[in-house]
Structure formats: structure tokens, C-alpha cells
Amino acid sequence: MSAALPSDDETRHALTVADDESGMRLDKYLTDALARKFEAEENAEGPPSRARVKQLIEEGRVEIEGTRPRPLTDASYRVKAGERLTLTLPPPAPARPEGQAIPLDVVYEDADLIVVMKPAGLVVHPAPGNPDMTLVNALIAHCGETLSGIGGERRPGIVHRLDKETSGLMVVAKTDRAHRGLAEQFAAHGRDGKLTRAYKALVWGVPSPKRGTVDANIARSSHNRMKMAALKPRARRNEDEGDDNTAGRRAITHYEVEQEFADGLVSLVECRLETGRTHQIRVHMTHIGHPVLGDPTYGTGMKTRASKLSDEARTALARLDRQALHAWHLGFEHPVTGEHLSFDAPLPEDIAELVGELEEV
The missing domain is CATH 3.30.2350.10 (Pseudouridine synthase)
Incomplete structure (x- = not known):
């Protein structure tokens, strides 16, 4: 493979292998060396990831200097002390x-x-x-x-x-x-104290206890591959995966009832995720018998309960035409400055309208 020719928009990074770096894989060496170089130069864009470095190597964008410069296209090549390498970094495509x-x-x-x-x-x-x-x-x-x-x-x-x-x-x-x-x-998922996420959901009925945790693995439904399903607890090899494909993946949702409506027919629940699985809140709330209002996938079969709502509330639910689920809070540590950022978003108009009608019941 011939080396990729640099253009005017590309940047070249010259690096020399130190004694204590001898024997490292080429992709690992370049990733670490570029990370140090970008940090020293306070480059706001940040260095390329190891996967990106490997791609650049395979494209022939890494060259070893010498009397006869040549491209290095094998990411597993072991670098040697004193070798001078040049990586040509193209502009973003x-x-x-x-x-x-x-x-x-x-x-x-x-x-x-x-x-x-x-x-x-x-x-x-x-x-x-x-x-x-x-x-x-x-x-x-x-x-x-x-x-x-x-x-x-x-x-x-x-x-x-x-x-x-x-x-x-x-x-x-x-x-x-x-x-x-x-x-x-x-x-x-917040276990390091940096990330916080919270959702508000209108669910059928009132969960009991009113504050609790749903710990149930989630996997593709065996009856409908377009749906997810909560599974019965099984022995696990680790926190993230079950002992086989049927055991699904670990999923944990913490919930708390904030408000009750229509004599307990509906409640407003806050949910906080300890894991992030597909449809997690919707699946877990259905799993404990309290599906999200308006959920066309997991909340079917609620016509009897809906018929007990006031005419105005039923109209608002029909207008909603989606699951009553809203990601209202997001907090995280800024990945560059280290500052903690926190944002709250009020309920959108369609869910707020439904809450208003439920409060009148």
C-alpha cells in the first residue's frame, strides 16, 4: 500500500519513540503520543481515538523516517526506541x-x-x-x-x-x-457521580411502594422482535450481561410517585436510570403493572381504564398521541472544562395539557 499524499489542509505530526515506549504496538503508541501532544498544545479538537488512529495507519498515513522513508500500514507493528514517525492527519470529511x-x-x-x-x-x-x-x-x-x-x-x-x-x-x-x-x-450511568438524568412519566395506576426500584433484565421479546421485554431474574456472570442470550441485559430503574390523579387511576412518576437499555422506562413500568399513558407498544389494553377518565382528559390523551414520557433533567461534567452543568426542561405542552385535565377530575 502506498502512502497517502498530504494536502494543504492536512496536518503532519512528527514523533520520536522514547526508550520506555519501545515494544509498544504502533496504534497504541501513536494514540498515547498524540494525546500528550494535543494536551501540551492545548488543541481544543482533541486527539484522534485509537480506532481512528488504526484507520489512519491502514490508509498509509503513518511513515517511518530514515534514509528510505516508508509507510507503516500494520497497526500491530512494534515500535523501537529512536524511531521517528510522522502521522498525516487529514481534515474531517x-x-x-x-x-x-x-x-x-x-x-x-x-x-x-x-x-x-x-x-x-x-x-x-x-x-x-x-x-x-x-x-x-x-x-x-x-x-x-x-x-x-x-x-x-x-x-x-x-x-x-x-x-x-x-x-x-x-x-x-x-x-x-x-x-x-x-x-x-x-x-x-452516574455511578461515578458525574451524570444525572431524570424522566417524568404519566402511568396508569399508582405503583406500590410509591418509591422503589425495578431491577429486571431486558431483552428482545420472544413473541415480537420489534418489542423489548423484562425477564425474570437469573444468575448473571457480570453486571451488564446475563449468562446467555435469553437472560438479557441488566436494567435498573429507580422511580418515585410525585402526584396522583382521578382517585389513583393515573399517577405522575419520576424515573432515574442506573442503566440505559432500549425502551427501559416503558418496559419496566409495564413490567410492574403501570404502563405509560399513550404508549402504543407497551400500553395497549388500557381502554377500560381510559373510559373512566373525564371527557376532557380522554380528549387530551387522544391529542397526545404518544407515550407520556419526558426527559426533564440532565446534568453532567463538561468533558473539557470540568464544570458541572445542569439543565431542567418543563413538561411539554401536550403532556402539561393532559396533566391539567387530570387535575380537574
């Missing part, structure tokens, strides 16, 4: 999804990240069936050149998602450095 002028409710934004209020009905990421008109398309158009590249591509760094019909707060990275820092916090 244009994002594959195109930017689209979709209105965004921006709560906070700086050079590293952006916090937005995602409305119900907006898909987060392009996928089959939703190839465009997503939050990612909107962010590409909004952020433009301030996106410095995630994994070598000029795109927003998605570190968590909300279901299409769930509204609420989301944080998105604009740089590789911010993406890595935020991803680490979301992987820890």
Missing part, C-alpha cells in the same frame, strides 16, 4: 448525512457540545425507514463548521438517544475530545 434546516430548541451551546430539547416525533439518528429529517441532520445544519470531526467525519457525536416519541433534553458532542468524555460518563 464531510458528514455522510446532509444538514437540513430543521428548527432546534437550543438550551446551551459552546465550542465542545450542544444541549437541545428534542421534541416528540423527531428521530435522533438516520436509519432505514428514517433516512433524513432527523436530529443529526438538524445538528449538522445548525453547527456547520463548528463540528471539528468525530472519528474523522464532520458530524455530531451522539452519546445517548431518546425514542422518537419521547421528548426531552439531549447533549451532543461537537468534537472528538468531548465525545470521548461524554461517552465515558454515559457508560458509567
Whole structure:
């Protein structure tokens, strides 16, 4: 493989292998060395990840100097003390999804990240069936050149998602450095004290006890592959996975009843996640017998209960036309400055209208 020729927009990083670095894999050495170099230069974009470095090696963008310079294209090559290496870092490639002028409710934004209020009905990421008109398309158009590249591509760094019909707060990275820092916090799910997330949901009935924890593995439903299901407890090898595919993945939701309506027919519940599984709150609330109002996937079979609501409340529920679930609180440590940021978003108009009608019952 021939070396990739540098262009005017590319940057070259010259590095010399120290004695104590001899024997390291090429991709590991470059990742660590670039991290130190970027930190010393206070480069706001942050260094490339190890996966990105490996990709650059395979593209022939790493060269070993000498009387006959040659590209190194094997990431497992063991570097030797005194070797002088040059890595050519290309500018971020244009994002594959195109930017689209979709209105965004921006709560906070700086050079590293952006916090937005995602409305119900907006898909987060392009996928089959939703190839465009997503939050990612909107962010590409909004952020433009301030996106410095995630994994070598000029795109927003998605570190968590909300279901299409769930509204609420989301944080998105604009740089590789911010993406890595935020991803680490979301992987820890608040166990390191940095991340806090809370949701509000209207559910059928009143959970008992009114404050508790649902600890039930979640996996694909054996009856409907489009749905998730909570499973009975089984022996686990570790915190995250069961002992086989049928055991699902560990899922923990903490909940607390905040308000009751219509003589206990409906309640407003706050949920905090200790894990982040697909449809977790919706599945767990259904699992304990209190599905989320308006949930078309897990909340069916509630027509008898709905018939007991007032005409006004039933009309408001019909207008809602989605699950009554809202990500109202988001707190995290800024991945670059270290500052703790905290944001709250009131209930959106459609859920607030339903709450108002329920309070009248």
C-alpha cells in the first residue's frame, strides 16, 4: 500500500519513540503520543481515538523516517526506541448525512457540545425507514463548521438517544475530545457521580411502594422482535450481561410517585436510570403493572381504564398521541472544562395539557 499524499489542509505530526515506549504496538503508541501532544498544545479538537488512529495507519498515513522513508500500514507493528514517525492527519470529511434546516430548541451551546430539547416525533439518528429529517441532520445544519470531526467525519457525536416519541433534553458532542468524555460518563450511568438524568412519566395506576426500584433484565421479546421485554431474574456472570442470550441485559430503574390523579387511576412518576437499555422506562413500568399513558407498544389494553377518565382528559390523551414520557433533567461534567452543568426542561405542552385535565377530575 502506498502512502497517502498530504494536502494543504492536512496536518503532519512528527514523533520520536522514547526508550520506555519501545515494544509498544504502533496504534497504541501513536494514540498515547498524540494525546500528550494535543494536551501540551492545548488543541481544543482533541486527539484522534485509537480506532481512528488504526484507520489512519491502514490508509498509509503513518511513515517511518530514515534514509528510505516508508509507510507503516500494520497497526500491530512494534515500535523501537529512536524511531521517528510522522502521522498525516487529514481534515474531517464531510458528514455522510446532509444538514437540513430543521428548527432546534437550543438550551446551551459552546465550542465542545450542544444541549437541545428534542421534541416528540423527531428521530435522533438516520436509519432505514428514517433516512433524513432527523436530529443529526438538524445538528449538522445548525453547527456547520463548528463540528471539528468525530472519528474523522464532520458530524455530531451522539452519546445517548431518546425514542422518537419521547421528548426531552439531549447533549451532543461537537468534537472528538468531548465525545470521548461524554461517552465515558454515559457508560458509567452516574455511578461515578458525574451524570444525572431524570424522566417524568404519566402511568396508569399508582405503583406500590410509591418509591422503589425495578431491577429486571431486558431483552428482545420472544413473541415480537420489534418489542423489548423484562425477564425474570437469573444468575448473571457480570453486571451488564446475563449468562446467555435469553437472560438479557441488566436494567435498573429507580422511580418515585410525585402526584396522583382521578382517585389513583393515573399517577405522575419520576424515573432515574442506573442503566440505559432500549425502551427501559416503558418496559419496566409495564413490567410492574403501570404502563405509560399513550404508549402504543407497551400500553395497549388500557381502554377500560381510559373510559373512566373525564371527557376532557380522554380528549387530551387522544391529542397526545404518544407515550407520556419526558426527559426533564440532565446534568453532567463538561468533558473539557470540568464544570458541572445542569439543565431542567418543563413538561411539554401536550403532556402539561393532559396533566391539567387530570387535575380537574
